[in-house]
Amino acid sequence: xLTILHISSCLQLSREEAMLKFxxxxxxxxxxxxxxxxxxxxxxxxxxxxxxxxxTPTSISSFPWQVSLQRSGSHSCGGTIYNSxxxxxxxxxxxxxxxxxxxxxxxxxxxxxxxxVISVAAxxxxxxxxxxxxxxxxxxxxxxxxxxxxxxxRSIGLATSTPGNGASASVSGWxxxxxxxxxxxxxxQYVNVSIIDRSKCASSAYGYGSVVRAGMVCAAGSGxxxxxxxxxxxxxxxxxxxxxxxxxYGCAAARYPGVYADVATYRSWVVNNANSI
Ligand SMILES: *[C@@H]1O[C@H](CO)[C@@H](O)[C@H](O)[C@H]1NC(C)=O
Numbered sequence: 001x002l003t004i005l006h007i008s009s010c011l012q013l014s015r016e017e018a019m020l021k022f023x024x025x026x027x028x029x030x031x032x033x034x035x036x037x038x039x040x041x042x043x044x045x046x047x048x049x050x051x052x053x054x055x056t057p058t059s060i061s062s063f064p065w066q067v068s069l070q071r072s073g074s075h076s077c078g079g080t081i082y083n084s085x086x087x088x089x090x091x092x093x094x095x096x097x098x099x100x101x102x103x104x105x106x107x108x109x110x111x112x113x114x115x116x117v118i119s120v121a122a123x124x125x126x127x128x129x130x131x132x133x134x135x136x137x138x139x140x141x142x143x144x145x146x147x148x149x150x151x152x153x154r155s156i157g158l159a160t161s162t163p164g165n166g167a168s169a170s171v172s173g174w175x176x177x178x179x180x181x182x183x184x185x186x187x188x189q190y191v192n193v194s195i196i197d198r199s200k201c202a203s204s205a206y207g208y209g210s211v212v213r214a215g216m217v218c219a220a221g222s223g224x225x226x227x228x229x230x231x232x233x234x235x236x237x238x239x240x241x242x243x244x245x246x247x248x249y250g251c252a253a254a255r256y257p258g259v260y261a262d263v264a265t266y267r268s269w270v271v272n273n274a275n276s277i
Contacts, residue, residue: 052173053252054224055189060109063172063188065156065241066234067104068111069093069141075111075184078173078233079104079141080241081155084148086274087141088158089232090244090261091129094139099123104143107152110186111174115152119144124277126269135213137246138261139232140270142277156234158271159242159264162217167195169219169237171245171258175230179251184229191226193219195237196257207255215265217243220257227251235260 060066069077069089077093087104099120108115121144128136147153163169172190176183201218202210212218219235226233226245235243243260250256263270 052171052175052185052189052191052225052230053178053227054221055177055191057185057187058109058172058190060107060115060152060188063170063190063234063236064107064150064152064154065236066172066188067106068108068174069232070103070105070111070117071097072101073103075174075229077229077231078175078245080234080244081106081147081153082140082158082270082274083155084146085143086277087143088241088244088263088270089139089141090137090246091125091139092131092134092137092246093232094123094125094141095131102141104141106147107150109188111184111188112186116147118147122277124273126266133211133213134216134247134259136215136261136266138244138263138266138269140273140277156236157240158267159237159240160267162197162262162264163195163237163242165195165197165200167237169193169195169235169242171219171226171230171233171235171243173226173230173233173245175227175233175245176251177227179227179253181228191221191224193221193224193235193258195219195242198262201257201259206257207249208259212259215262216246217260217262218257219243219260220252223252225252225258 065081067079079087079089102120123141125139126136196218202212230245248258
């Protein structure tokens with residue numbers, strides 16, 4: 001709930017000073033540096049970011065690597081199946097939580113029914129995760145029992161290189177369909193977006209500046225974005241996982257692309273930690 005308070009005060013500041021665009025941007029940066037997730041995490045379970053706007057309902061068979069990460073039975077974040085025991089998600093999805101309340105649902109188009117629900121044995125956040133800057137926003141979860149693969153449950157490989165600027169990608173999830181909404185679609189949604197590389201995303205072509213750091217990659221489409229509740233979920237391009245939904249300012253806001261943990265940067269971290277957790 002802390003995050004929501006931060007968010008609403010950030011947004012209020014922005015509105016009060018809405019005539020000064022530069023101040024609006026600075027107030028956003030100040031909020032970001034103060035440790036909020038600027039997109040206004042509604043949540044659904046207190047701190048979750050991520051964000052599918054402008055999406056199309058889809059079926060799990062088209063995104064069989066997607067899981068719903070749940071806290072006490074409620075959807076909180078997305079995740080991606082790396083192997084039958086390991087899920088990749090965002091570190092901000094796993095702050096101040098104990099494994100006992102965590103479950104994942106895999107193999108279902110609906111976050112609240114079907115497929116299989118599996119308990120969590122352990123999780124590990126990236127050691128360098130920084131809640132103030134969102135740097136290194138990646139984590140892995142070890143499941144208490146193995147997933148059985150099928151047409152609806154499957155792993156996906158990790159990118160070995162960051163896709164180039166303009167590459168097409170898809171992001172999927174059960175997140176809200178507009179910024180600030182507090183209702184989740186029960187059916188999985190996806191959108192197609194284009195990759196924006198880090199240097200372009202941090203340039204004056206967009207509104208973020210240097211808060212888009214090494215280890216982050218952006219993606220956007222007109223009126224299309226991930227949104228609250230999509231955090232931790234998969235951004236896929238060329239048949240591999242290229243991004244983990246991390247943060248953004250609003251959802252589908254002009255000049256503010258969705259920001260993702262760049263999977264190619266964290267590939268060896270995931271591989272090594274999946275072997276040692
Ligand atoms: C998204 O892209 C895929 C692959 O190019 C394409 O098959 C699909 O029709 C697109 N979906 C939408 C909603 O544009």
